Amino acid sequence: ETVTVFAAASLKTAMDGIAPLFEEATGHELSVSLAGSSVLARQIQQGAPADVYLSANTEWMDVLEEDGLLAEGSRVDLLSNTLVLVAPAPAEPVEIGPDADLAGMLGEGRLAMAMVASVPAGIYGKAALESLGLWDDVAPQVAQADNVRAALALVALGEAPLGVVYGTDAHAEPRVGVVGTFPEDSHAPITYPVARIAGQEGAGIDAFLQFLQGPEAAEVFEGQGFVRLGG
Amino acid sequence: MGWLSPEAWQAVALSLRVALWATLVSLPFGIFIAFALARWRFPGRGLLNGLVHLPLILPPVVTGYLLLLTLGTRAPVGGFLQDIGVVFAFRWTGAALAAGIMAFPLMVRAIRLSIEAVDVKLEQAAGTLGAPRGMVFLTVTLPLILPGIVAGAVLAFAKAMGEFGATITFVSNIPGQTQTLPSAIYAFLQVPGAEGEVAKLVLVSVVIALAALALAEWVGRAVAARVAGR
Amino acid sequence: MGWLSPEAWQAVALSLRVALWATLVSLPFGIFIAFALARWRFPGRGLLNGLVHLPLILPPVVTGYLLLLTLGTRAPVGGFLQDIGVVFAFRWTGAALAAGIMAFPLMVRAIRLSIEAVDVKLEQAAGTLGAPRGMVFLTVTLPLILPGIVAGAVLAFAKAMGEFGATITFVSNIPGQTQTLPSAIYAFLQVPGAEGEVAKLVLVSVVIALAALALAEWVGRAVAARVAGR
Amino acid sequence: MSLEVALKHRLGDFRLEAEFAAPEGVTVLFGRSGSGKTSVVNAVAGLLRPEAGRVSVGARVLQDSSRGLWLPPHRRRLGYVFQEARLFPHLTVGQNLRFGRWFAPRGAVLPDEGRVIEMLGIGALLKRRPGQLSGGERQRVAIGRALLAGPELLLADEPLAALDEARKAEILPYFERLRDEAMVPVLYVTHSPAEVARLATTVVVMEDGRVRVAGPAAEVMSDPHVMPLGSAEAGAVLVARVVAHHADGLSELEAGGHALWVPRVAAAPGTELRLRIRAQDVMLALGRPEGISALNVLPCTVSEVRRGEGPGAMVQLQAPGGRILSRITGRSAEALGLVPGLRVHAVLKAVSVARDSVGGRGEAGHAKGAGDAAPRSPSGRG
Amino acid sequence: MSLEVALKHRLGDFRLEAEFAAPEGVTVLFGRSGSGKTSVVNAVAGLLRPEAGRVSVGARVLQDSSRGLWLPPHRRRLGYVFQEARLFPHLTVGQNLRFGRWFAPRGAVLPDEGRVIEMLGIGALLKRRPGQLSGGERQRVAIGRALLAGPELLLADEPLAALDEARKAEILPYFERLRDEAMVPVLYVTHSPAEVARLATTVVVMEDGRVRVAGPAAEVMSDPHVMPLGSAEAGAVLVARVVAHHADGLSELEAGGHALWVPRVAAAPGTELRLRIRAQDVMLALGRPEGISALNVLPCTVSEVRRGEGPGAMVQLQAPGGRILSRITGRSAEALGLVPGLRVHAVLKAVSVARDSVGGRGEAGHAKGAGDAAPRSPSGRG
Ligand SMILES: Nc1ncnc2c1ncn2[C@@H]1O[C@H](COP(=O)(O)OP(=O)(O)OP(=O)(O)O)[C@@H](O)[C@H]1O
C-alpha cells in the first residue's frame, strides 16, 4: 500500500529521513508531495489524492478542518519549532530582547525574512519583533522572501547581514550562525499539525500516522532541530 | 545511474514525457489559433488573443490555481471530464496540460509571426492551380511556416521543461506521478546545503533543453535553406 | 483608490515601471542578439543561443538564485558593479533585470523569426545604392522587422508583468521597492480567504497586459499594412 | 468558347471599368503600363473580387455580382502565368510543375509533361529550387506550371517578357497549338506587337482602366487610329492559302488569286493562313518593278492616304486577300501622286513576311484553324 | 571609362568563366536565358563574390582576387536596376526614389529629380507604396531609383522588359544621354536587338557562362555568324552626317557622299550619327528603280553571299559609309545573279531606318558623340 503525504516543503529533509525507515519498518510505501502549505491545502480542497496532510502552520489545517476535509479526530500537533535570528557564520551571539540593537547590527543591510503577511515564518517573525518593540526600527529594511528557505539563502550568501528563520533552518545551513533565539512567548507557538484526510482509509495510513509519532521519527525530527509535541 | 537518485531519474523521465506531450499535443491547436489570429477577422478575436497570452501575464501560480479551480476533480468541468474518463488533476497529464498552457503563448506567437510573413500571392497562385483552401494550407502555407513551427515548438518544449509554478500548483509534486524536474529542483532548494543535488538536476535539464535547441536549430536551418534555395 | 490598498497600488505602479524598463532596456540587446543569431556564423553561436534560452529552461527560482550568485553585492560581478555605482540587489532595477532576463528568450525569438523572414535581396539593393551596413540595417532591415519587434516587445512586457519566481528570489519583496504585482498576488495566495484580493490584483494585471496587447496589435497591424502596401 | 468580361472596380484612385466579349481563341490585352491589364486578368482569375461584374467562359459563368455568384479561384480550372513568376520556393522545379496535377479533376485532359518540359528547355532544372534559377528560367517554369495544370482557361500576363527571341520562338507555337488544337481559351497580356499579330484572335486595347477598342485582331491591328498608340509596328493581316512547298525552301501561297512566297510553313497545301504585313515593310511602286530581290509584288488600289503631323504618311490599300497598310514618307506620297483610287504595286519582300507573323488561323479569329502553321526551320532566315 | 571584367565562379553545375574588356559607353550583355548575364552583373555589383576575378572601371579597381581586394557594394557607387524590381516595400515610391541620395557622397553629381520622374511617368505615384503599383510601374520606379543615386557605374538587367513600346521610346533616350553626356559607363542586359542597336557601344555575347563574342556593336551586330544565334534582326550600322533638316519633316543625311533621308532627327547639321539598317529592310535591285516610294537608294558592291540551310541568303554589301547586310531569298539571289563584286542598288525606305536605330554616336562606340539624337516627334510615323 502506498501512502501519499502532502507535506510542507520545509519538511523535505525530515521526510527524506523518515521515508526509508517507515518503509522498512512497515512494508508500506511512502509518496511525499512537497509544496507550500497553502498550495497543498487548496489541492486537498480540490480533491487531491492525499492521504495525510502535514502542514507548516495551523491556519490552513484549520481551513481544511472547517471544510470537513479532515478525518475526525485524526488531527495532531506533531512538531514545534523555534524562531531564531541568524547571521552569516561565524555569528556573534546576542541576547534577543527589547534592548537588542537590531537596527545597529543591520546598518545599511537588509533583514531577510519570509513574507511577513502571508508566509508563516514571516508572520511569526513579525509578531515576535513587534512584541519586542523592535519592528518599527527594522521594518523599512526587511527583505521578504517567498519562503523561509529563500530568506535563509539571502543570509547564507551574505546578501543580508541578518535573517529571521526557523531553528531547524539555521541548524541545517552551515554558512549561517545563530545570533539568538526569540523568546517563546514573543510569538504564537510554531506548530506543525498533521491529519488524515477524510475518506482516506487504510492500514498504511494508520501505520504512518503512528510511525510519525513514534521514536524513530522523533529521532529524525529532533536531529533536525524540531521539538516533538504531544505523542 | 548512481549519479542521480532513482527518484530524480523518474523526475527527468517524467519531465521529458510532459514536455514532449505538451508540445506535440498543443502544436495543432497552436497552428490553428495562430492562423486564425493572423488571417481572420472575427468577433472575439481580441478576446482570444488575450486569452492565449493570459498564462504569460499571470503569475504561474495563479494559472495553476485557475486550472485547479476549473479542472480539479471537485470542479464542475473537471468533474464532468472525470465522468467521461479524462482526468488531469494530480496526474502527469495535468502536468502536461499546465506546461502546454504556459507554453502556448510562446508557440502561438512564433507561428503567427511566420504566418504573417507568408506571401499571400503564393497561396493565391496555388488557388489558381486548383488547390482548395485546405490543400493550399497543407501544400504551401504549412511548409513555408515550418521554421516558425519549429521555433514555436522548441520554445514550447523549453518552457515546458522549465515550467514549475503552474504545474506544482495544479498537480502537486508527487514523485513518479507529477514530480517534474523543476518540482524536484524546488524540493531540493528547500534543503539547505543541497546545492549539489540542485546543480545536478539543473545540469540535466539544461543538457536536455540544449539538445532540443540544437536539434531545432539544425532542422530550422535545413528548412530555411531549402526554401531559400541554397 | 479605496478599491485597492495603497500598498497594492504601489505594487501596480512598480510592476508597470519594472515591465516597461525591462522591455525597453532589453530591446536593443534583443535586436542585436537576434540579428547575430539569425545572420552570423561565429564560434560560440550555439552557446549564445543556449544562454539566451536558459531562463526559459530553468525554473525561475533557479534563475533568480543564479542572479543572486553573480550580481549579489557579495558576488564578484555584483561587487564590481556596486563599486561603479550600479546596484541591482534589493532594488527595483534588480526586479527589472530579472524580468528582462526572464523575458529575453521570448523577445529574441520573435525578433529573430522576423529577421529570418527578411528578403536579403532588399538589403543587397540598399547596398548597391550606397548604404553602408549599419544604414542598411536602420533603413531597411529595422523597418521590415518592426512587426517582430512589436511582437517581441509585447511578449516581453507581458512576461515581465507576470514574472515572479526569479524576481522575488533575486530582489525579494520590499513593499514600494521590489514588491511587484505578482509578489503581492503570491502573498495574498498564502493567506486563507484572501481570494477576493487576489482576484482584484489579477484583474488589474490582466487589464494592463491586455491594453498593452491591444496596443501592440494595433501598431503591428498598421506596420504590416504599410509594408503590404494596403 | 467565348469569353465575356464586364468589371467595375476601384483601386485607390484607379477606376477599372472594363467590358468586352471575345470569341474563342486568344484574347490579347494590349495597352500601356498601368492601364489595368493585370487587374482584368486578376478579376477573371478570381483573385481580385470586383465591386460589380460578370465573367463567363462559354456557358460557364465564373462570377456574376448581380446574382451573387462567385466561384473561388480553385474551382475555375485555370492556368495563370503571373507577371512575376510566383513559383513555390519550397518545392523543386519538378514539384512546381506538377503542382496543378495534384488537384486536376479526374478525367481532365492533361498535356504531356515531357513535351512541355522539352519545349521550355527546363529538363535540366527539375531538381533545383526556384531560388537557384535565372530570371528567364523562372518564367519558363511558371509557364510550364500553368500549362501542365491542364486548364480550361489560360491566363498569361506577359509570359515571354523575360525571354530571348529564340526561346520565344520555341514557346509561341505551343500557345498557338493550345488555341487551335486544344481549343483552350486564352487571355494573354503582352506589350509585343509581334506576339499580338501571331497569337491574337481578338485584341482588347486598354487605356486608363477602360477598353478603348476591342475586336478581331486583323481589324484592330490595321486600324491606323489605334496603332500609333502603342506601337511602331502597325500592320495588317492578310488571309492566304497554302498552294505548294518548293524545293528551295519557299512555300507558295495564294491570296485573292495572286501568288505570295514565304519561307516554308509547316502547313499542308490547302490550309488557310494569316500573314502579317507590317506597314513599314510595304513599299509602293507605280509600275511593276523588275530586277529586284523582292519576290512579292501585289497589285493594289489606294483606298486612303493619311498624313501625320510628321514626315510620314499611312496608305491604306485594297490588296487581293484583304486590306493592308503601307507607311511611307509624305514626300514619296506626293512624288508618286498617291490618291484614293490609284492603282499601284505593293512590294513586299518574301522575308519581310515576318516569320512570327504566320499564324494558324484562316480568317483571323473567326473560323476554325487547322494545325500548327509555325515554320520550324530554325535557320530558315540565313 | 573602360570596363574590364574577368570572373571565375561556380553556381551548382553552372560554371561562369567570363572575361571581356569594353571601352567607355554602354556595354550590352546579350545571350540566351540562363547564359550567365545576371551573374556577371551581380559580380560587378559585388553581390556575387566570385571565386576568382578582377573588375575595374577606368582606373578604379572594384575587386581583384589576386590582390585580395574587394570593395563592398556600397562603396562601388552603383546604380543597379535589378531584373526583379526589388523596391523597398516599406517606403513610398518617393522615398524609394530618393534612397540612393541619402548616401551619395558630398559633391556627387545627382540628376534632376523632377526630370527623371517626368521621363518615367511616375509623378502620380510618389505617395504610394510598391505594393500598390502595376508591374511596369514598379519597373519604372526601380529605374528611377538607380538613376537618381547619381551612380558612377550603371547596371541595368533587362530594365525595359516589362514596358510598352511607347514608354520604352521615352526612356531609351535617357540612357543615351547618360552614355553621351554624363559619360557614365553602363552595363546593360537585354534580349531586345532594337535596344542593342540603339544603345550598345560594345556587345558581349554570352553563352553557357562564357563570352562567345565581344566587340564593337556594329561589328558584332553585322557578324552573320553571331546574329542567327539570338535574333531575327541582324543588321548593320552605317555612319552618316546630318546635312540639313527639311520642311516636310525629313532630315537629309550623307553617307559616303550619298544622300539618305530619315524622319527628322534632333541633331544639328554636321553631327555624325549612326543608323541601324536591318538586313531584312534592305532590298536589292540591279538597276536603279524608279517610281517607287523608297527614298533611299544606295549604290553598293556585293562582298559576300551566304546561303543558309533554309530558303534565305545573307548578302554582305560594301555601301557608302560602311558595310551593310541584306537578307533576301535564295531564289532572288539566283534570279539576280548575285556574286561578289557585282554592283547593285540597295533600296532602303526612309522609314525603314528604324527610329530607334538612330543613335548619338559618330563611329559606333569609339568616338565621342554629340547630343541627343533621338527624334522626338511622337506622331512622326503616321
Ligand atoms: N544558386 C544556383 N545554383 C545553381 N545554379 C544556379 C544558381 N543560380 C543561378 N544558377 C544557374 O546559373 C545560370 C546563370 O544564371 P543567370 O541568372 O546569370 O542567367 P541569365 O543569363 O541572367 O538568364 P536570364 O536571361 O534568364 O535572366 C543559369 O543557368 C542558372 O540556372
Ligand SMILES: Nc1ncnc2c1ncn2[C@@H]1O[C@H](COP(=O)(O)OP(=O)(O)OP(=O)(O)O)[C@@H](O)[C@H]1O
Ligand atoms: N492597391 C492599389 N492601390 C492603388 N492603385 C493601384 C493598386 N493596385 C494597382 N493600382 C493601379 O491600378 C492600375 C492598373 O494596374 P494593373 O496592374 O492592372 O496595370 P497593368 O496594365 O497590368 O500594367 P503593367 O503593364 O505595368 O503591368 C495602375 O495604374 C496601378 O497604379
Ligand code: MOO
Ligand atoms: O514563468 Mo514561471 O515564473 O515559469 O514559473
Ligand SMILES: [Mg+2]
Ligand atoms: Mg501588369
Ligand SMILES: [Mg+2]
Ligand atoms: Mg538574368
